[in-house]
Amino acid sequence: MPTDRHLRRHIRRHIEPHEVTALGRTMKAEVRTSMMRTRTMMPAEQRAAASRAIVDRVIGLKAWADARSVALFRSIVRKAEVDTGALDAAARAAGKRVAYPVIEGDLAADDRGSPEVPIEDASMGFRWVDDLASLASRGRGFPEPPREAPPVETLDLVIVPGLAFDPAGYRVGYGAGLYDRALPRFPGATTVGIAFDFQLAMELPRGEHDVPVGVVVTEKRVIVTGETS
Template identity: 35%
Template sequence: MPKRSLRQQMLARRLALSQDDWRYASMLAQKNLLSLEEYEQAECIALYAPARNETDTAEVVAAAFRAGKRVLYPAVCGEHMVFRQVEGLASLEQGCFGILEPCPTGVDHHADEADLIVVPGVAFDPSGHRIGYGKGFYDRFLRHPGRKAHLVGLCHDFQLIDGHIPAEGHDIRMEIIVSDRRIVRCGSNRSHLDGPDQQTGG
């Protein structure tokens, strides 16, 4: 299925979620993410503020603050995206596209500073390919040559398709996909030599 059609189909399905279903699926997906060794070992994590029924991250950020981790959130600046450190969700304000972002007075951080980056998406496949909103912000940000972070795609389970998403040369693949039902290890987020390795989540 072409990317555009798959994007439209997945967005419609996600927007159709009831608040109860969204909340429950988000809780399970976040539980799975918090169980990752990569999360446990990370000292600095990058998250996102959910929009349009994206999987919530509130439990993850709360756990990260309790554990003393540094937490970064994205902000769109023109054609590019940066991350800024936050000390609490109250410091987020409505930014580009109506999504909550850190205030513009914060210090910009680059992709080489995080140990784990949680990436939203419209759809994912078991090889780690991702469909975003078509703006390319994450792909450009994640191309930083010094990036060492584990890349984790967080989604509702229906967003993890059985087939393969058409990939382009500039696309950045995820290392791990986490949903409310599964944890899928896709291999290295650079070469993917290991191939997909599925694990059952809680």
Template identity: 35%
Template sequence: MSADSTDEMELLARRFKEATRERIKRTRLATPPEARLARAAKIAENVRTLPEFGAARTVLAYAAVRGEADVGALEADVRARGGRWVLPRVEGSSLTLHEVPEGEPLVPGAFGIPEPSPSFPVVAPEDVDFALIPALAVDERGHRIGWGGGFYDRLLGRLTCAFRCAVVYDFQLIAEAPVQGHDVAVDAVVSERQCLIFGRG
């Protein structure tokens, strides 16, 4: 394949991803809050059916913003079995992971996303057993489209021992996402109606 063809494919992939981001963001923000809450509750129920989640002692989650599916209800499940609830914090161009002590508040972070305090215990990516991964869209092969910053693509490759599960609403599932060199697939995707398991990538 020529360099020109490769450049053209990269350009088309970027355009597709940007158009998909805009469409999903509009749909997600147009969904009434009560509908999002109901769907998030069903998503949590579906995550609970995964044996990988039930066995996990260290679970990476995220603080939901901008209409994302809220996975906070799963924190109680993890703590009830003596597990660790972990959230990411932006540090430069990477995400660092921190255990959140029970009852401790988050602090305002980069991009308006609540984050753990840098004083909270650091967790190595390879110590995570199960990772709840946000996305703007995920396709039927486990390839996700994020916000475009590449933070989670860089993190996913470091979660070497984790079962990586994208969390989305049903309307965020797409037939196929273009795959670029930096993209890393997830092992499963859960929505309010479906659990799709792809296997460890």
């Protein structure tokens, strides 16, 4: 009986490139649906304990110890994401500069919080944040820094969210491609994907614009993918 990997190889040989792309998108959509459902069903106490273990493993990384600046993301409770609050506290206690993602320029949401352009076309950067209370929803699905926050030019380490990761560092996010477009702007940064262990997959569909992370951390393991700068 053919394995999934054999099936994927057969598909690549016998259908056109644009059909492979469409198939990859369909597979990613299925992964998103499955992982979101499973993650939101995770008991709150279990999620909190796993989040603490993930934070401990991240803080134990040499890349974290060496980093003078880190980019985090603000966890969204309704999406049952890994809680990054303790990472923010640990970074500040260690004297690191902390940044958060923001939709930039003319592609930002307007003052009423409604998007001016589709999120799939948006450009994401990072801004330095001194106070978590300054983060607010601006119509893009995640809390962002205020527009007047100083922009980030370089970063040592970026914590990357995702709905699924594989051992090669490829990920399935929420589908907008924001991190895939943003990460190449910070070539010197170590990129660390964080997720619960059930979000690991043997192999994920990937496209030509997908950018792998250098390290994947779950509550049970640390995977160095080979993409670490």
